[in-house]
Amino acid sequence: MRDWADSGVVALTGRHGGPPIVPPGRAATVARERASWIAEVTELSSDPVLVDGPRLLSERAAFTGHSRRGDISVGGSCRLLPTSDGWAAVSCARPDDPSLLGALISRAVDESDPWPAVAEWLKTHTGSELDERAELLGVAAGSLRSTDTIPGPLVPLVPRSVQGLLVVDFSALWAGPLCAHLLGLAGARVVKVETPTRADGARRGNADFYALLHGGHEAVVLDPDTAEGRRSLALLVEAADIVIEASRPRALRRFGLDADEAVARGTTWVSITAAGRGSDRIGFGDDLAASAGLVSHDTDGSPLFVGDAIADPLTGLTAAALAMSAPADGSGYLWDISMSAVVAATLTGESEVQSERRSGHWVLVTDSGVADVAHPHRRTPRGRVADVGENTVDTLRSLGIPVP
Structure with missing residues (x-):
């Protein structure tokens, strides 16, 4: 929980104007472990690499100034939308993506705002249908999957x-x-x-x-x-x-x-x-993280993006x-x-730690004490x-x- 609190990711997770939400899993701790390993490998060289792994996960937002937006990605190019049998993450980041989304749903879309047409199509189609068509067309999109089967960690040699x-x-x-x-x-x-x-x-x-x-x-x-x-x-x-x-x-x-x-x-x-x-799948940091299962949830159970393109x-x-x-x-x-x-x-697994507002700023209250929710750092x-x-x-x- 302290790794999450220090990372800046919690501050980027949740509804705009609502409380920050602690994500599930241990991505911030994994980032700390990887950064520590890099520091150990390089400590005897003339160029030791000393970076804060958890803070790297939110670093871009420290430059852009973007903040949490719930079911819209921090950068604004990806959305979480309901399908007929669940939820999906769909990106529209490249100049030709509106036309690709039109091909995905087999109808013309408003290139300045393709989301209403895409949302309407998804409501009557399954996540599997989306996955198949997205991979075929090169669309960065995917259904939110179960994480019952978790791949093992990547271990350096x-x-x-x-x-x-x-x-x-x-x-x-x-x-x-x-x-x-x-x-x-x-x-x-x-x-x-x-x-x-x-x-x-x-x-x-x-x-x-x-x-x-x-x-x-x-x-x-x-x-x-x-x-x-x-x-x-x-x-x-x-x-x-x-x-x-x-x-x-x-x-x-x-x-x-x-x-x-x-x-x-x-x-x-x-x-x-x-x-x-x-695989021929196309994806970006937001849709890939969400479709892999790294999402937080609102009070009504609907998924929310974790951080900024955290994958x-x-x-x-x-x-x-x-x-x-x-x-x-x-x-x-x-x-x-x-x-x-x-x-x-x-x-x-899911986190059970909630954020609280104290003295004008957000904190996490854990069994080992109170941790301030840090903002992204550049x-x-x-x-x-x-x-x-x-x-x-x-x-x-x-x-x-x-x-x-």
């Missing part, structure tokens, strides 16, 4: 220093970049790769939060639609000690990249997906801990990290943020890779 290692980061948004950021803090050289047509969408978000995750990293743009671009991508991956990506395997194959081949050469490959590499920072922290490990023989390894599984592994960005592709020529030349 042999700790290893990443100082001086080359990290090639193909990921975007929050989970993968947080992993890369933590590896960078530990002394790794991080190269962010974007394409001419698809820069990281987070660049359009809060600039200070983007700077926190990307400050000091090199920015490279390569075009996988050209033979020269694919060759440079392949050589960059060959040079990497660690690769981070958050794409479905078929998308990477279009780039001419093969995780198994890289692992066979000794690369640590960190693959972050919604539900594992064997993202929880997965990013987990991925960084795993990347700071390797098989004992030093061979390559493929970490197949399912964001849904990472969240589900933290669920151990760290100070360090290092300059490179523009899209700013370092392409210098980075490739430093690695002996031909510039396309």
Whole structure:
């Protein structure tokens, strides 16, 4: 309960204007344990990584200023809606999502406000129908599932220093970049790769939060639609000690990249997906956390979002801990990290602790005392943020890779 209270997540959970709610499970404690493990691995290096794991879970809201909104996500792009047999989380975050939602429900929607039509359709369709259609169409949505079967925790192998290692980061948004950021803090050289047509969408978000995750990293743009671009991508991956990506395997194959081949050469490959590499499911931090079972409940039993896209920072922290490990023989390894599984592994039951208002602020009263409900906390960005592709020529030349 104290980990939850300190995390800032409780302050982001509940109805707007209502009391903050303590989430179920132990995600904040898992975050503390992962951050402590990273600190232990790096404490003997010149770049020890000392971060507050629970506070990482709510950090973005400290930059954006967003607060709890109940059944609407903190960022506003995801909603919890009733189906004919339960509840579902549906995201509408990308520019083409309104048209995809129209395809999902087989009717035109108001692109400025697709929610009434989507809500009407869900009321007459089951969660299973939603899941099947969402995966087929690439919609970030899923029914809220039971958590009776909880995957086991992800356990690192042999700790290893990443100082001086080359990290090639193909990921975007929050989970993968947080992993890369933590590896960078530990002394790794991080190269962010974007394409001419698809820069990281987070660049359009809060600039200070983007700077926190990307400050000091090199920015490279390569075009996988050209033979020269694919060759440079392949050589960059060959040079990497660690690769981070958050794409479905078929998308990477279009780039001419093969995780198994890289692992066979000794690369640590960190693959972050919604539900594992064997699934075609699409998802973001809010809908994935909710559909995995991490929701709080209102007084009438209806589900409410927990924190701000909590699956993202929880997965990013987990991925960084795993990347700071390797098989004992030093061979390559493929970490197949399912964001849904990472969240589900933290669920151990409902909380019975309620928040109370005392002396003008919210507290949790536990058997061991009173804990203040902390607000989200922001760290100070360090290092300059490179523009899209700013370092392409210098980075490739430093690695002996031909510039396309």
